[in-house]
Amino acid sequence: MKKVVFIVILVFLAASCTPTLHPPVKEDLLSNEDEKIIWRRSLEEEKALNAKVVILQDKKLEDYLDQIIRKLQPEELPPGMSFKVIVVKDPYLNAFAFPNGIIYVHTGLLARMDNEAQLAALLAHEMAHCTQRHTLRAFRSMKDKPAFMVSVQQTLARLSMIQDVVKFLGLTGAMAAVTGYTRELESEADIVGLDYMVSAGYDSYEALRLFDHLKSEIEHEQITEPFFFGTHPNVQARIDTIMGLLETKYKHKRGGIKNAELFLSKLKPAILENARLDLRIGRFDIAQSGVEKYLRITKNDARAYHLLGEIFRQRGEEHEYGKAMAYYQKAILIDSSYAEPHKAIGLIHFKAGHRALAKKFFESCLLLAPDTPDKAYIQGYIKQCLKDREG
């Protein structure tokens, strides 16, 4: 309710404040009353959001993202604005920026990218929303619509439809992440973002590949979640805009930085973590693609092979237990002190009625990890194996 009140206040403030519809980038950001309110509100929402989401703590990744941001950002930033990227452990495809330059990117989105240039395309787009002050402009534009009250009603109705997301992300976050800005503002962010990308020396065609790549995945996987591209207006129109720019303005700017190897090496912990999250929500195929991508970067990782085994075992198809078993065995071969695959093999044998084998693997699991959190279950299985043998 507070959020609805907030937007009503903003709308009415808009009716009485300065008539500037497109404030110049260099203008003092906090010079206007409505923008002060938006910034204050954003800070509150960010604080609340940080308490709700799980942030991926990875110093190397943070430094890497800071480097990309520094390459992309224009020489002159609006006063008070400072960019920072926060990676959220969330398998859903999303990214959004608060007006002060704090950009949130989900691991789900990062895990789908192929190289640094694609990440730069995403960050540059979000940065452009900030430098072009789209939040402020979106709110101010309300007052210029002919049917002012209809617009307010539509906004409120739209908010009530997405109230869960608004509650979670806050109002400005929800607008940036889910409902998106207007077609004009999204288009502007694409154009300005592309300019940042080219100025930083990135291969601008990767922006297009990012769009294509994600769009086809959305269609293929029939993903319906709130999403950076999917719910923003006229995705195809935006793809066409970028294509048009690449064929005209940036015609002679083919090539440039991609940094695929560096990107994947920095992102690999996020890729594996995201596969774990996808498994948790039962997106087995996506989780599998994530682990396989990770294993293309890091060949011999026991935890990744164990996770692959978990995907096949938890999918619950008995004909896939053989594959699961093979991955667990591989994990044990790489790291014989790793207890988890022992337990998993024990579970498969236990369910198949192979009590002696099950007992052997459960015992080796407890030997390797005597304080494993599911110790009580494993002890129960061993007891059952003994009982069945006696019986």
Added chain:
Amino acid sequence: MRKKLLFVILIFMMGCAHGVQNGDSTHNFAVKIPKGWWRLETDKYFLITKNNPYLQYALIQERPIGKAFRHTKRILKRGMLPQESADVILDEISADNNIINFELIENAPATIDGHAGFKILFTYQDKDGSTFKTLYYGFIKGNIFYNLRYTAAKRHYFQKDLKTFENILDSFRIIELKAT
């Protein structure tokens, strides 16, 4: 949401008995309702509380296995081990955006009405920042997943009514299985 729930409960309280077995239940189980607790019964929920659900409630559900969850695409399947069922439930709970700062305290096997199942104990915060503690028991019998959970405000209330919930749990009996 909780206010709405409380309102519904207040309405139901008018006609609810307490301190009795739910013999008139439309569910496949019977449970003894502690004295002083009030019952809300629908097709979906069997919920009892002493003060109001925001302070403490016990919830008993029977759920067809295979029925989709809200937050995970994983489903419960016939023949799953209690630990595997617990993992699905934990995935469902921890993937819920309304559950903030989820912390698992215990995940262990348990026996409910003679059936092999699991118990999980966890804490979480809601969006208003209040902290709750939940003790959740579950087991699969046939094509039904039965679960009994007790949730209360972590401070003061959880411990205060835990013994009462344990009595509810002890009184739980499956009385009839619907054809599934």
